[in-house]
Amino acid sequence: MIETKNINFYYGDFHAIKNISMKMEPNTVTAFIGPSGCGKSTFLRLFNRMNDLINNTRLEGECLIKSKNIYDKSIDVDELRKDVGMVFQKPNPFPKSIFENVAYGLKVNGVKDKKFIAQKVEESLMAAALWDEVKDKLHKSAFELSGGQQQRLCIARALAVAPSVLLMDEPASALDPISTSKIEELIHQLKSNYTIVIVTHNMQQAARVSDKTGFFMMGELVEYSDTKKMFLNPDKETTQNYITGRFG
Amino acid sequence: MIKKISNIVIKQLLTVSGAITGIAILFISIFLFKEGIGFFNSPAVEKGYSLYVHASNPINELSSKEIKEIFDSEITNWKTVGGNDEAIKIFRIDEIFQKYSEEELGKDYQLLPEKLGEEIKSDKNIIAYIPQKYAPTLTKGIKVLHIKHLTLSDFFLGKEWLPTATPSPLFGVMPLFLGTLLVSILAIIFALPLGLGVAIYLSELANEKIRKLLKPIIELLSGIPSVVYGFFGLVVLSPLVQKTFHLSVGETALTGSLILAIMALPTIISVAEDAMRNTPRAMREASLALGATQWQTIYKVVIPYAKSGISAAVVLGIGRAIGETMAVLMVTGNAAVMPTSIFNSVRTIPATIAAELGEAPAGGTHYQALFLLGCVLFLITMVFSIIAEIISKKKNY
Structure with a gap:
């Protein structure tokens, strides 16, 4: 599904991603862990070309999604982002109603059929396990929701445009434990339909939700293997040290 | 201790500067409106001048617009402003000098008020525009025309802004x-x-x-x-x-x-x-x-x-x-x-x-x-x- 080949990424002179090659299978959850500043978020943001927005950056290598190099000139970035949805660290709903938030992606992609939009909004909110909580106040402001609800709204918003990949950049870091467990539950459910890549600094979370885990440090992918193996019997000592909390 | 005092001093300074600004703004607005409102208590003729008519004229007061139109010869009949059906005769002070020589008016125009009075008295359709300095001494046979105060509608709906027109300026905004x-x-x-x-x-x-x-x-x-x-x-x-x-x-x-x-x-x-x-x-x-x-x-x-x-x-x-x-x-x-x-x-x-x-x-x-x-x-x-x-x-x- 996603494959990177010898990716190097620079912020100006800073070498942020060092020669990373890895593969992610469809309908799996892959977690990226590592200390702050290790490049895991930067790496994640390469998959929907979010780093394009930052000036003075440079990329080497190839990033393939569905066997196509997404940095190829023939790629339409807007189309790519429709297929590769993203959920951000902090809930960032638009200053619009709950309904409009979810409908936004459809509307900007030219969907006009109101019935279809309403149906999609309902489906997406259901998929994000938010429908029952908001069905009576769809036209209220998204800011009236709690932080956890807002984050699930952002997931629903991402799901509405029917992506095949869902990128999550520390989606629960700003949430309380109950909201976090709801999000994790949700990730489990979504796995059957989406390929999910999640960045987290919470190792228990990575252990709970992911099939495979990549451990990043100083811009390098130190170890990448099945989550179980990674947490029980890592190959490298650095990984062992990080997981057991000796640093980071 | 010093910290406390300086805290208080700064607080007071800020309060005072706020108060001063507030008072200044208030003062400006009050001054502006006070001067402005005075407008509606002013008669609509140039200061120091008056309008006189014959005592028998039924008209007692005119508005500034009527005065202006009369003197522009746009209104030529008293009937238009509610008077008798007679042609209006406009009299300006210059005309007296064509009738009388300077000697006849006496030293320092001593006799001018008297002559003006006679002039007005002699024509019952006259309207005269005369400086108050030479106000006719005669009291019988002539009367001062009362000039209406400027109204809100004169000001806000008036379509002409002629602030220096004589005898009656127009202040249509x-x-x-x-x-x-x-x-x-x-x-x-x-x-x-x-x-x-x-x-x-x-x-x-x-x-x-x-x-x-x-x-x-x-x-x-x-x-x-x-x-x-x-x-x-x-x-x-x-x-x-x-x-x-x-x-x-x-x-x-x-x-x-x-x-x-x-x-x-x-x-x-x-x-x-x-x-x-x-x-x-x-x-x-x-x-x-x-x-x-x-x-x-x-x-x-x-x-x-x-x-x-x-x-x-x-x-x-x-x-x-x-x-x-x-x-x-x-x-x-x-x-x-x-x-x-x-x-x-x-x-x-x-x-x-x-x-x-x-x-x-x-x-x-x-x-x-x-x-x-x-x-x-x-x-x-x-x-x-x-x-x-x-x-x-x-x-x-």
Whole structure:
């Protein structure tokens, strides 16, 4: 599904991603862990070309999604982002109603059929396990929701445009434990339909939700293997040290 | 201890400076309105002059408009103003000198009041405009015409602004008010789309280098004195307008509004750009991550988010346009007539105040009328501020 080949990424002179090659299978959850500043978020943001927005950056290598190099000139970035949805660290709903938030992606992609939009909004909110909580106040402001609800709204918003990949950049870091467990539950459910890549600094979370885990440090992918193996019997000592909390 | 004292001192200083500012503003407004309101207690003839008619004339009072029309020979019959069906005979003091020689009027015109009285008495259809200094000594056979006070409708609905006409000046604010509105609205029509366009370009599209170069230059433009803009308008813009539209004069409402638009642009651009750049990065990213194009992100997320800042930009722009004096004074042609097209010369309220206050005798009707204009201007800008406040407070969500 996603494959990177010898990716190097620079912020100006800073070498942020060092020669990373890895593969992610469809309908799996892959977690990226590592200390702050290790490049895991930067790496994640390469998959929907979010780093394009930052000036003075440079990329080497190839990033393939569905066997196509997404940095190829023939790629339409807007189309790519429709297929590769993203959920951000902090809930960032638009200053619009709950309904409009979810409908936004459809509307900007030219969907006009109101019935279809309403149906999609309902489906997406259901998929994000938010429908029952908001069905009576769809036209209220998204800011009236709690932080956890807002984050699930952002997931629903991402799901509405029917992506095949869902990128999550520390989606629960700003949430309380109950909201976090709801999000994790949700990730489990979504796995059957989406390929999910999640960045987290919470190792228990990575252990709970992911099939495979990549451990990043100083811009390098130190170890990448099945989550179980990674947490029980890592190959490298650095990984062992990080997981057991000796640093980071 | 010292910390405590300095804390108290700073607190007091801040309070005092706040109070002083408040009092100053209050004082200015009160002064403005007090002088302005005096206008409605003034008779509508030049100070020091009176109007006299024959005692048998049933007319006791006239309004300023009637007086003006009588002396302009637009009203020629007493019937028109509610009197007898007789032709009006206008008498001005100059006529007495054609009838009598200087000797007959005596030393220092001692006999002038008497002669004037006789003159008025001799014609029952006469209306005489005479300085009070030479008020006729005769009391029988003549009477002083009472002149109505200027009314709200004289001022606000009057279509003629002739503050120095004799005997009865007209203070109709309509042409000035419309002139101000015309020039300001046109200016905003020119400046707003352009200003917002540049603001969007600077905040969303331009790369960092261009932005860092352009922003200070644009901000510098708002610091140029308005008289310089006026000069530019007079020398460059006005001939250009004249040539382009084949007009007899280039000083028109259009020229004024163009210059105002140029002047309002820096404010609009800089305030709107700041507002748009304050849109959180997370909002833009969320929109782009959903497959929205950059343009969709701008008009569906950035602009709504920056709405209150943008409306502040608009109000500051309008405020500048309405209140601007010097540049408009120089390029609009200063004709206080009802504007009928954008190619007419017009005159705005601030330009009128600036141009006429120096010539208006302090405390006179004209002087008070100018203060009243100031009040009108004050109220217009206040209305705009309130509207802007309402718009910017209104949340989308």
